[in-house]
Structures are given as structure tokens and as C-alpha cells.
Amino acid sequence: MNLFADALAWLTDPANWTGPFGIPTLTLAHLTYTLLALVLACAVAAPAGWAIGHTGHGRSFAVALAGAARALPSLGLLAFLVLVLGVGLKEVATVVVLVLLAIPPILAGAYAGIDAIPRGTLDSARGVGMTGWQRLWRVEVPLGLPLLLGGVRGASLQVVSTVMIAAFIGLPNLGTYLIAGQRLGDYARMLAGAILVAALALVLDGVLAVAQRLAVPRGVRMATAAVPA
Amino acid sequence: MRWALDNLGLLGQLTIAHARLAIVPVAVALLLALPLGALAHRVPPLRGTLLGLAGLLYTIPSLALFVLLPPMLGIPYLSDLNVIIALTLYALALLVRTVTEALESVPPDAVASARAIGYNGTSIFLAVQLPLAGPVLLAGLRVATVSTVSMVTVGALIGVSSLGSLFTDGLQRRIVPEVLTGVVLTALLALLLDVLLQLAGRVLMPWLRAERAVATA
Amino acid sequence: MIEFEGVTKRYSSASGAAVDDFSLVVPRGTTTVLVGSSGCGKTTLLRMVNRMVDPTRGRVLLDGEDVAGRDPVALRRSVGYVMQNSGLLPHRTAAQNVAVVPRLAGRDRAAARSRSLELLELVGLDPELADRYPAQLSGGQQQRVGVARGLAAEGDVLLMDEPFGAVDPVVRGELQHELLRIQRELSRTILFITHDVEEAFLLGEEVVILSRGGHVEQRGTPADVLAAPANEFVAAFVGAHRRDRRLRVDERDGVRLVVDGRDRPLGVLTDEAP
Ligand SMILES: Nc1ncnc2c1ncn2[C@@H]1O[C@H](COP(=O)(O)OP(=O)(O)OP(=O)(O)O)[C@@H](O)[C@H]1O
Numbered sequence: 001m002n003l004f005a006d007a008l009a010w011l012t013d014p015a016n017w018t019g020p021f022g023i024p025t026l027t028l029a030h031l032t033y034t035l036l037a038l039v040l041a042c043a044v045a046a047p048a049g050w051a052i053g054h055t056g057h058g059r060s061f062a063v064a065l066a067g068a069a070r071a072l073p074s075l076g077l078l079a080f081l082v083l084v085l086g087v088g089l090k091e092v093a094t095v096v097v098l099v100l101l102a103i104p105p106i107l108a109g110a111y112a113g114i115d116a117i118p119r120g121t122l123d124s125a126r127g128v129g130m131t132g133w134q135r136l137w138r139v140e141v142p143l144g145l146p147l148l149l150g151g152v153r154g155a156s157l158q159v160v161s162t163v164m165i166a167a168f169i170g171l172p173n174l175g176t177y178l179i180a181g182q183r184l185g186d187y188a189r190m191l192a193g194a195i196l197v198a199a200l201a202l203v204l205d206g207v208l209a210v211a212q213r214l215a216v217p218r219g220v221r222m223a224t225a226a227v228p229a
Numbered sequence: 230m231r232w233a234l235d236n237l238g239l240l241g242q243l244t245i246a247h248a249r250l251a252i253v254p255v256a257v258a259l260l261l262a263l264p265l266g267a268l269a270h271r272v273p274p275l276r277g278t279l280l281g282l283a284g285l286l287y288t289i290p291s292l293a294l295f296v297l298l299p300p301m302l303g304i305p306y307l308s309d310l311n312v313i314i315a316l317t318l319y320a321l322a323l324l325v326r327t328v329t330e331a332l333e334s335v336p337p338d339a340v341a342s343a344r345a346i347g348y349n350g351t352s353i354f355l356a357v358q359l360p361l362a363g364p365v366l367l368a369g370l371r372v373a374t375v376s377t378v379s380m381v382t383v384g385a386l387i388g389v390s391s392l393g394s395l396f397t398d399g400l401q402r403r404i405v406p407e408v409l410t411g412v413v414l415t416a417l418l419a420l421l422l423d424v425l426l427q428l429a430g431r432v433l434m435p436w437l438r439a440e441r442a443v444a445t446a
Numbered sequence: 447m448i449e450f451e452g453v454t455k456r457y458s459s460a461s462g463a464a465v466d467d468f469s470l471v472v473p474r475g476t477t478t479v480l481v482g483s484s485g486c487g488k489t490t491l492l493r494m495v496n497r498m499v500d501p502t503r504g505r506v507l508l509d510g511e512d513v514a515g516r517d518p519v520a521l522r523r524s525v526g527y528v529m530q531n532s533g534l535l536p537h538r539t540a541a542q543n544v545a546v547v548p549r550l551a552g553r554d555r556a557a558a559r560s561r562s563l564e565l566l567e568l569v570g571l572d573p574e575l576a577d578r579y580p581a582q583l584s585g586g587q588q589q590r591v592g593v594a595r596g597l598a599a600e601g602d603v604l605l606m607d608e609p610f611g612a613v614d615p616v617v618r619g620e621l622q623h624e625l626l627r628i629q630r631e632l633s634r635t636i637l638f639i640t641h642d643v644e645e646a647f648l649l650g651e652e653v654v655i656l657s658r659g660g661h662v663e664q665r666g667t668p669a670d671v672l673a674a675p676a677n678e679f680v681a682a683f684v685g686a687h688r689r690d691r692r693l694r695v696d697e698r699d700g701v702r703l704v705v706d707g708r709d710r711p712l713g714v715l716t717d718e719a720p
């Protein structure tokens with residue numbers, strides 16, 4: 001517990017809250033990479049997932065992709081890309097890996113959201129004469145949004161974690177404290193870094209959890225409330 | 230390819246170390262997850278707490294967990310034990326949810342009718358619930374196994390040897406084939422374990438194939 | 447008027463025909479009921495009318511025009527469709543669910559809403575319930591909303607796929623009588639599906655009894671069918687041999703009682719016209 005007290009002391013030391021390696025700067029860097037990757041991945045994966053869910057084509061491809069992505073070690077991918085692209089492009093390499101990592105869960109969330117809509121609901125949307133696009137935007141996307149956000153949540157965990165790993169190729173972020181601490185034999189600093197990353201991950205997950213809850217349309221929330229789980 | 234052939238001995242060693250670091254956590258986690266999941270399934274008030282804790286745990290990045298655990302448990306930072314415990318916790322977080330959901334996927338009618346013909350608590354769990362929960366359980370176990378294999382590599386960053394060491398070493402010495410070999414071997418190991426689990430599933434749940442054959446006929 | 451001309455549907459080349467060479471005319475302003483057991487192809491036939499299913503062979507004509515030549519979306523907007531379990535959009539209120547139809551037809555929000563409220567009143571839904579979500583309505587109420595949405599289409603054809611199949615018998619009876627009342631007011635061309643013979647006899651001016659593959663076993667008025675079942679299948683299906691269908695008159699103190707095969711009195715025979 002002594003180490004935790006040291007870490008707390010480190011965290012509350014004003015000296016660690018300023019400068020290029022201060023907590024605010026590195027937190028911001030960590031968050032920026034995370035959000036950038038999530039936004040880019042969403043831009044690719046959400047429309048692709050909607051297309052799969054809407055048309056019913058390509059589902060086995062998406063499943064295979066998700067399986068493959070799970071088996072590929074992100075650290076290895078990162079090391080490989082940095083070596084291939086050159087250390088000068090390590091930012092690019094990192095973002096590429098992060099986006100690749102975030103795509104499968106978001107893709108799966110997007111099509112699972114549409115898959116989970118009862119057949120009758122979609123049939124009736126067709127029956128009243130909605131066009132494919134109208135069904136997509138007015139029925140499938142709003143009803144599938146909570147599961148899509150669930151996918152984003154899963155992706156965000158992976159991304160926060162992998163950004164931390166990117167500190168090892170020299171990208172400054174909250175993982176940097178861990179490396180610096182390891183080099184200096186300063187466990188308090190490592191612990192402080194770990195606490196900060198864990199806190200960031202928890203906060204981000206909490207925010208997305210709230211967003212996910214808000215995304216459930218009112219009528220649907222009532223339907224699930226009416227049937228106690 | 231050349232690099233891999235020149236270093237076969239090292240690769241064998243690392244692969245075995247890697248497999249151990251992945252299999253032990255998943256096996257231990259499964260043993261712990263079965264009673265915990267059954268508990269969450271049977272005692273609804275505990276369900277939220279257990280699954281909430283599992284979710285919270287799963288949220289913490291693995292690298293951070295490697296640093297947080299040693300001072301909490303009094304174990305050395307640079308040790309297999311540290312990695313094994315951290316990965317066990319992750320797999321446990323995944324599997325508690327899986328076991329709970331798998332048990333929930335069992336039709337209540339099947340359990341009720343088993344009770345009606347005289348099965349008691351434990352035998353219902355072993356003879357009815359567990360087999361019927363099998364498919365969902367297996368799916369979750371496969372996910373946990375594959376992700377654990379991939380996560381073991383992160384341990385290399387704190388100095389615990391596995392195929393991940395090829396990444397850190399390859400990066401430092403700028404040997405692309407070394408990194409590539411590591412990626413391929415890690416993926417192959419994950420694939421191998423996944424196939425083994427599927428085979429085990431087929432042997433343990435022969436009725437599923439019959440059902441599938443009927444469904445597609 | 448709806449005309450089926452020798453329609454066949456195969457869902458895949460390997461499987462047998464879900465519907466095989468089926469023909470039928472539903473005259474304008476009448477109710478025709480297709481009745482048959484599960485899987486005999488009723489839904490398939492119904493969906494051919496609004497092109498949610500396209501026939502493999504044969505044609506479906508709507509007022510003399512082949513639906514194959516019509517744009518499916520425009521067609522569906524003009525044809526009312528009511529299904530079992532209402533198929534309401536869970537994220538829209540009752541009024542919004544009905545308003546979807548006029549909205550899709552290009553009416554403005556206010557006009558669509560007032561049309562929607564009008565229809566909800568017509569089907570007998572308490573106006574206070576108009577702004578509730580489907581999850582806050584009972585099954586019977588949801589079904590009323592479904593019927594109102596079907597009626598919102600501007601064409602006169604109304605397709606109903608077991609619309610009252612999922613509600614309890616009492617509510618089902620209420621809904622059936624509401625439908626008869628609405629039909630007296632509006633005279634739509636209704637093609638109605640059920641597997642309940644009683645319902646078919648109550649609602650249909652003409653009933654069509656189907657067996658597997660959409661094969662027509664018999665068609666005619668309920669009286670025709672009951673009086674002369676075409677074959678054993680029909681007789682068994684409509685329960686012509688059932689004792690509660692075999693009625694006779696029993697004179698008692700000068701009153702002519704109608705009793706069934708189990709001697710249960712069902713009513714009194716009079717000479718007055720209904
Ligand atoms: N989309 C589809 N793809 C393949 N086969 C289908 C499809 N829809 C229906 N079928 C098959 O066609 C046959 C007729 O189905 P249909 O839904 O028309 O029956 P139904 O009379 O409406 O039955 P129910 O009373 O159960 O609703 C069935 O054998 C069914 O399995």
C-alpha cells in the first residue's frame with residue numbers, strides 16, 4: 001500500500017501537472033489519439049455494418065474479420081508498421097493500427113443492431129411502403145443505435161489500451177509514465193500512469209454507457225421496462 | 230522465412246512459453262467462472278454486481294493492470310505470475326458474463342421438466358443446464374482464448390518472455406522478419422487453440438451436429 | 447379488385463412450391479378470407495399483392511393492372527397491410543405509426559396527424575392512448591392501431607394477415623365486430639387471412655379453403671361451404687361432422703329451440719328477418 005501512497009503523492013505533486021510531459025498534456029494526447037481513431041473507424045465501419053445489416057450480405061465476411069482481428073496482436077502490428085513505414089511515420093502507423101483494431105467491433109455492433117430488430121417491424125416498414133433508404137434511416141439506424149454504440153464501447157477499450165502501448169514506440173501519452181518509470185526504477189510513477197490510464201478508460205466507458213442508454217428510443221425503453229429481465 | 234529458420238530453437242521456446250501463459254489463465258478462469266456464473270444466474274441481485282465488476286475489470290487496459298496488480302497482491306512485477314494473474318482476471322471477466330448468459334439461454338422448460346422427472350439441484354446443473362448452455366459457453370470460451378493469446382504479447386513490454394518478445398526485440402534491432410514471424414506465430418497459436426476448442430465442442434456435444442443437419446435439411 | 451392468375455412461388459429452386467398455380471378474384475368492396483393451416487402459403491399469397499413477394503410464375507392484377515409493372519414502394523403505399531402482432535414501429539407513438547402512411551404519401555405533418563387521429567377514432571381506440579408507444583398498449587389496442595394504419599393507405603385494398611391471431615378470444619370478438627362495422631362504412635376490398643374457421647365464416651363474404659402449396663380445396667360463401675363441403679379435407683377442416691355444428695330444431699311448449707348435437711340449446715328459431 002506504501003507504493004499507492006507514493007503514487008498518490010506523485011499524482012498530487014504540482015510539478016507533474018505542467019510542461020510537455022505533464023498530466024494534462026499527456027491525458028489530452030491519449031484522448032486525442034483515442035477519439036481520432038474511434039471517429040475514423042466509425043466513419044468506415046458504421047456504414048459498412050449498416051450495409052451488411054440492411055442487405056444481409058457479407059455477414060460471414062464480417063464475422064471472419066472480427067475473428068481475425070481478435071487473433072492479431074496489436075503490439076506486433078504496431079511494431080511491424082513502424083518498421084515498414086519508418087519511425088518518422090510512427091503517428092500514422094499508430095493511427096492505422098488503432099483504426100484497424102476499432103473497425104471489427106463497430107462493424108459488428110452496426111449490423112448486430114439491425115439484426116436484432118424483430119422481423120415483423122422491418123416487414124411492416126416495408127409493407128407501408130418505405131423505400132430501402134427510408135427503412136434504413138427511420139427504422140434500422142435508430143433502433144440499431146444502442147448496439148452500434150455498444151460496439152464503439154468495445155472498440156474504445158481496445159483503443160485506449162493500445163494507445164498506451166504506442167508509448168513504447170515513442171508516442172507521448174499516459175503510457176509514457178510507465179516507460180519512464182520502468183527506466184528510472186520509479187514504481188510510483190509507473191503506478192500513477194497505470195491509475196491515470198485506468199481512470200481514463202473507465203470515464204470514457206462510462207460516458208459511452210450513458211450515450212448508449214440515451215440512444216435507446218423511448219418507446220423501446222418502455223418495451224424493455226415492461227418486461228422485467 | 231530465413232530469419233525464422235535460423236531461430237527455430239528460440240521460436241519453439243517462446244511458443245511454448247506463450248502457450249502456457251495463455252492456457253493457464255483461461256483454464257483457471259473457466260473453473261472460477263462456472264460457479265460464479267451459476268451464482269449470478271441463480272441469485273438475481275448478485276447478477277448486476279458480479280457482471281458490473283467484471284465489466285469494470287475488463288475496462289482496465291492490460292498494461293495498466295500489469296502495473297496495478299503487484300503492489301496489491303505483493304507479487305513481483307517482472308514475473309510470469311503477474312501476467313498469469315492479470316490475464317486470468319481478464320478471462321474471468323469475459324467468462325463470468327458468458328457463463329451467466331449461457332445459463333440464461335437454457336430454455337426454462339427443459340430445467341422444469343428435468344426437475345419434474347426427479348433431477349436434483351446439482352444433477353440438473355451438470356446433466357441439463359451445462360450441456361444445454363454448451364454452445365453459448367463454447368463461443369465465449371473461444372473468444373476468451375483467442376483474445377488471451379493476443380494479450381500475452383503485451384507482457385513482453387514488462388519483460389515477460391513470449392512471442393511478444395519478438396516484437397520488442399525486432400523493433401529495437403529493426404528486424405522486420407522477426408516481428409512478422411511473431412505476428413504469424415501468435416495468430417497461428419490462437420487459431421490452433423480455437424480449432425482444438427471447436428473439436429472438443431464437437432466431441433462433447435454430438436447432438437448439435439444432428440440438430441444442424443435437421444435444420445438445414 | 448384483386449385477381450390472382452395462376453401464380454406460383456418457389457422460394458428456392460431446391461424447395462417445393464410454397465404456392466402452386468393459384469387463381470382467385472376478389473371483387474371490389476368485398477371481403478374474401480383465405481383460410482388454411484400453418485405453412486399452406488397464405489402469407490405468400492397475400493404478399494404477392496403488394497409485391498413483398500414476387501410470384502415465380504403467373505400474375506397478380508390490381509384493378510386490372512399487373513402489379514409487376516408497378517413500382518413496389520408506390521404500390522405498398524397505396525395498399526393497406528395489417529399483420530399479426532401489429533408490426534408497429536416500437537420507437538413511434540400510436541398516432542405517429544398511423545401518420546407514417548400519409549407522411550410517406552407526401553402529406554404535411556399536421557394533415558397526417560389529423561388523419562391519423564381520425565382513423566384511430568374510427569377503429570375505436572381511446573383518443574387518450576394516441577400518444578402512447580406500442581409498448582404501453584395492450585395487444586388488442588396495438589392491433590387497433592395496426593388496423594388504423596392499414597386503413598390509412600389511400601387505395602381501397604386492405605390486406606390483413608391473421609390480424610387478430612395473437613389476442614384473447616374476447617378481444618378478438620370485439621375486433622372482428624369492429625372490422626365488420628368499419629367495412630359497412632368504408633366498403634374496402636379486403637383480403638383476409640386466418641387459420642380460424644369461425645373467424646373466416648364470420649368475416650368472409652367468400653371463403654377460400656387452402657391446403658399445402660396454396661391448393662384451393664373449396665371456395666364459396668360460408669353457407670355454401672358448410673352446406674356442401676367439397677371433400678373430406680374441407681369437411682374435417684370446417685368441422686362439418688362436429689357435433690356442435692349439427693343443429694336441429696326441438697319443439698318445446700310451442701317454441702322452436704335450436705339445439706346442437708350435444709343437445710345444448712343455442713337459440714330460438716323465429717320467422718322474423720334479422
Ligand atoms: N422467405 C421465405 N423463404 C423460404 N421459404 C419461405 C419463405 N417464406 C415462406 N416460406 C415457405 O413457404 C411456405 C408457405 O409459407 P407462408 O408463410 O406463406 O405460410 P402461411 O400459410 O402464411 O403460414 P402461417 O399460417 O404459419 O403464417 C412454408 O413452407 C414456408 O416455410
Ligand SMILES: [Mg+2]
Pocket residue numbers: 488489490607
Ligand atoms: Mg402466415
